[in-house]
Amino acid sequence: MTVSATAALGLTAGLSGCGGNADAESGAVTLTIVATNYGDSVHKNSEGYWDRVSLAFHTEYPTIDVNVSVYAPDEVDEKVAELVEQGHAPDIVQTDSYSEYAARDLLYRADDVLSVPVQASFIPSLADAGEMDRAQYGLPFTASDWLLYYNKDLFTQAGVEPPETWDELVLAARALKAQGVKYPIALPLGPEEAEAETLMWLLAGDGGYTDSANNYDIASAANVSTMTWLRENLVGEGLTGPVAPGELNHGAAVESFLSGDAAMVNGPLSLIRQIEDSSGSVSYGSMPLPSRDGKAAPTMGTADWVIAFKNEDRREAIGQFLDFLYADKYVIEQAAQYELLPVTTSAADVMRADKDHQALWSGLDTLQNVQLYPVAETNWSEVATTIRKQIGKAVAPGGNPETVLDSIAAVSE
Numbered sequence: 001m002t003v004s005a006t007a008a009l010g011l012t013a014g015l016s017g018c019g020g021n022a023d024a025e026s027g028a029v030t031l032t033i034v035a036t037n038y039g040d041s042v043h044k045n046s047e048g049y050w051d052r053v054s055l056a057f058h059t060e061y062p063t064i065d066v067n068v069s070v071y072a073p074d075e076v077d078e079k080v081a082e083l084v085e086q087g088h089a090p091d092i093v094q095t096d097s098y099s100e101y102a103a104r105d106l107l108y109r110a111d112d113v114l115s116v117p118v119q120a121s122f123i124p125s126l127a128d129a130g131e132m133d134r135a136q137y138g139l140p141f142t143a144s145d146w147l148l149y150y151n152k153d154l155f156t157q158a159g160v161e162p163p164e165t166w167d168e169l170v171l172a173a174r175a176l177k178a179q180g181v182k183y184p185i186a187l188p189l190g191p192e193e194a195e196a197e198t199l200m201w202l203l204a205g206d207g208g209y210t211d212s213a214n215n216y217d218i219a220s221a222a223n224v225s226t227m228t229w230l231r232e233n234l235v236g237e238g239l240t241g242p243v244a245p246g247e248l249n250h251g252a253a254v255e256s257f258l259s260g261d262a263a264m265v266n267g268p269l270s271l272i273r274q275i276e277d278s279s280g281s282v283s284y285g286s287m288p289l290p291s292r293d294g295k296a297a298p299t300m301g302t303a304d305w306v307i308a309f310k311n312e313d314r315r316e317a318i319g320q321f322l323d324f325l326y327a328d329k330y331v332i333e334q335a336a337q338y339e340l341l342p343v344t345t346s347a348a349d350v351m352r353a354d355k356d357h358q359a360l361w362s363g364l365d366t367l368q369n370v371q372l373y374p375v376a377e378t379n380w381s382e383v384a385t386t387i388r389k390q391i392g393k394a395v396a397p398g399g400n401p402e403t404v405l406d407s408i409a410a411v412s413e
Contacts, residue, residue, distance in 0.1 A: 097138075138305035190248045208371060268302065
């Protein structure tokens with residue numbers, strides 16, 4: 001666990017005070033926040049960001065102290081669940097889900113704590129994804145869309161251009177294979193992060209995990225058609241490399257791209273940071289994954305959320321902090337430091353007009369048409385786990401995409 005300093009006093013803040021407190025005589029309030037660390041061995045962790053926000057907030061609101069505890073992504077949910085069960089829920093949590101606590105009526109709605117201008121500032125597609133039963137509980141904190149990255153040098157050597165349709169993608173992959181490229185296009189459907197790769201292809205094939213009413217529709221005809229196409233045209237022709245897609249994890253696929261063994265790979269915007277930090281020098285381009293016919297299709301995206309637990313004693317202070325947190329300055333700072341996308345339209349406009357953020361422009365251009373995981377479904381984590389375990393079988397030689405998708409759909413019911 002990494003823990004920030006208390007904004008007001010610079011004292012170490014532990015979790016024993018989670019749930020916050022209010023001093024009726026002095027009017028002083030202490031907010032407790034649990035947040036996710038986005039750092040790695042190269043880039044600083046998120047403590048500094050939260051300390052800067054908390055200190056600046058306390059300067060403006062001197063009667064409100066803020067204690068922030070920052071945890072690794074694989075620790076946050078367990079810590080929050082433990083505190084909630086103990087009756088000491090944090091006031092604010094920044095993590096990757098919200099539906100479980102919203103379903104238990106433990107959270108404030110966005111309009112309970114945010115000012116109207118701040119709530120209206122969210123990118124519409126992200127705000128919609130934060131809704132359950134037509135009420136917004138998840139406040140988008142960070143976003144990333146996934147794009148197709150391609151090696152410009154390998155493309156030049158093979159004499160091909162970035163594809164705009166699936167047919168062109170196959171032609172390019174064939175030419176790259178003829179040049180001896182190990183992975184003309186990596187297709188990581190292994191157990192690490194297969195739900196992301198899968199959704200990218202389903203959306204490009206006019207399908208997805210849900211229908212137009214946001215109900216699960218995993219075994220749709222469009223989805224079966226997409227997985228069948230992948231099995232027959234990419235895997236069947238040996239264009240996805242020597243490792244079977246069901247055994248290839250996303251991290252391994254990215255490493256192949258960084259080493260020059262893979263000519264194409266799907267990945268989040270943070271891949272830009274990995275490319276820049278890698279020892280090699282990959283000349284790359286990025287673009288939305290082509291759709292079957294070349295027409296515009298939704299782009300797969302991911303988001304993390306801020307949620308506010310109900311506590312009427314601190315409701316006003318929670319709202320003041322959240323309004324402060326979503327100022328352009330802090331939204332842009334978080335996005336720029338970790339190669340993520342801003343979650344408000346005003347911050348997105350600023351970054352799109354600034355050449356210092358040019359690496360993110362491809363992502364910014366698709367942000368309005370981004371489609372996220374169905375995180376409003378309380379069983380999404382179980383469905384995602386099933387996808388990781390089974391989806392690789394759909395594209396294996398002799399695999400039956402319809403049978404595999406039906407088995408995943410059964411878990412979603």
